[in-house]
Amino acid sequence: MGENAPKELVDLGKTIAKTFPGGQFSGVIGDQAHVYGYHRSRNALKAAGKTGDYSLQFAFDKSGNGDDAAGVDTNLKPADMRTATSRLLAAAKAKDPRLVALREFFGTLDGKNVRGFDLAKHQDSNGADNSHLWHLHLSIKRRYTRNKTALNLILAVIRGDDLMSAKDLWAFKIPHTDTTHRVTYWADQKDMTAQSWLRSGAYHAALGRQDILAELKEVRAEIAALRAEIAAKK
Helix, strand or coil: CCCECCHHHHHHHHHHHHHCCCCEEEECCCCCCCCCCCCCCHHHHHHCCCCCCHHHCCHHHCCCCCCECCEEEEECCHHHHHHHHHHHHHHHHCCCHHHCCEEEEEEECCCCCEEEEECCCCEECCCCCHHHHCEEEEEECHHHCCCHHHHHHHHHHHHCCCCCCCHHHHHCECCCCEHHHCECCCCCCCCCEHHHHHHHCHHHHHHHCHHHHHHHHHHHHHHHHHHHHHHHHC
16 A cells, blocks of 8 residues: 655645754654554555554544655754744644644653643643654644645744734635634635634634534534435425
8 A cells, every 4th residue: 555745744844844953854654663643644554454543533534635644753953842842732722723734743841751732632642752852743634634725834833923923824715624623714715814804803703603603514414405305305
């Protein structure tokens, strides 16, 4: 089973490395020590009988190119590891919408202990080995492995750009609806940018109405199904 290192993920890793002097991109596709998780492609995991792998369970990991590996590793100097990890952790805990494409990350805050966070479950993530004391690991939701827009927003967080002024956020259309991240991205309103949402205040209101919006979507789907059934009986 073939595995790809999408150019978009390679570019992300290389740009992170360039952001911090002395940084070095170390890869996307896992070596023989990586037999599970996001460094392996969905198709490779399935071919190996690993259908229960944690990186295949959510809807956002069941779409996208099946041959794409989805992990990004970048070696950073100790101080930069602490900086990058701190920025990602703060943004993850705040449910920063720029991290919509990020499933999890591992790094360190003190150079002694590995620190990880699972954004899908909004909780600390454990079990990573000590290599994450010197390399930053990003697990990208498989749906977004080739979505440069969403990946650049992760980069904005790592760079330390402020949410309210990051030029990257203003420049891009809001990419996708992701209810797991509890943030509404209005994919059907193609002319709507993050800037207009933030300025109008509707963006923040949308965060609080997420559950209602999700239920409304389900109701609409049920109504559409009923209409189709009625039409078929006529």
